Amino acid sequence: MLKITRKVEYALIALKHMQTKEDESLTTAKEIAYQYNVPQQLLAKSLQQMSKNHIIEATKGINGGYRIKANLNGISLKDFFEKLEGPLGVMDCYFDSECQISGCNVKAPIERINDNIRKMLSTMTLEEVTQ
Amino acid sequence: MLKITRKVEYALIALKHMQTKEDESLTTAKEIAYQYNVPQQLLAKSLQQMSKNHIIEATKGINGGYRIKANLNGISLKDFFEKLEGPLGVMDCYFDSECQISGCNVKAPIERINDNIRKMLSTMTLEEVTQ
DNA sequence: GATAAATACGATAAAATTTATCGTATTTAT
DNA sequence: ATAAATACGATAAATTTTATCGTATTTATC
Secondary structure, three states: OEOOOHHHHHHHHHHHHHHOOOOOOOEOHHHHHHHHOOOHHHHHHHHHHHHHOOOEEEEOOOOOEEEEOOOHHHOEHHHHHHHHHOOOOOOHHHOOOOOOOOOOOOHHHHHHHHHHHHHHHHHOEHHHHHO | OEOOOHHHHHHHHHHHHHHOOOOOOOEOHHHHHHHHOOOHHHHHHHHHHHHHOOOEEEEOOOOOEEEEOOOHHHOEHHHHHHHHHOOOOOOHHHOOOOOOOOOOOOHHHHHHHHHHHHHHHHHOEHHHHHO
């Protein structure tokens, strides 16, 4: 019921890999895909999304690749997850209230759970996770 | 990526409903299903599972039903989720190590995330959530 | 300028998981 | 005996996740 998706997993693999390299050097999707035996196209999508969100930066063209751009200490796990997966809620009713259940009695309970999960993920940084 | 399943949701609905009733009185699956417009057979399965785990107790036969048995303050949310859904890990590799990724570099990071989620859910009780 | 190697990304297919239903058995008060 | 309730395995439907495909764009090198 709690699950890290492949998208996030591949992103973590890539970040951790890039952390071991010199700051300047570029890493290609192909290199990571080969080394960790991960589908290159899916990995590429995680990389692209991190690039759009300024966590890493992309260089196009031959000899191109990716490198870490942001200070990973400044990014909470909550932000990281939301950049990749969108709003983080254990139940849809946390955001939009298209609740089908008439006279629902668990909205408050579920929000309590959600708030605590979000609070916890806000205290962890990407750096502390991948270092 | 973090999600409370219907099974858990229905269980919470039922618990919260039963909390409002006298200690002695029994509640049928039908009653809850009707009141919250929830599929009775699925709700019944959540109830049965809670019964097997001694959170509630079942009385069979005509005039039967369920009532809360355990002290909800003594059950952490982690235990509750695990009783209903099994081991709680954000990634399978937390428990069994059928990891396909050769030279995986994110096992430690993922375990760090997992440990913190489990720790957090251990501090919340069912009572505090449903009260 | 052509080519090759890289990122970018929408569309769609395949696989896995979750959710729901069905059918039947069992229990027990009336 | 009957009716109302729990119990539960098997299977179908729906949804979500994961993967692939195809094409476009960018840019260093020859």
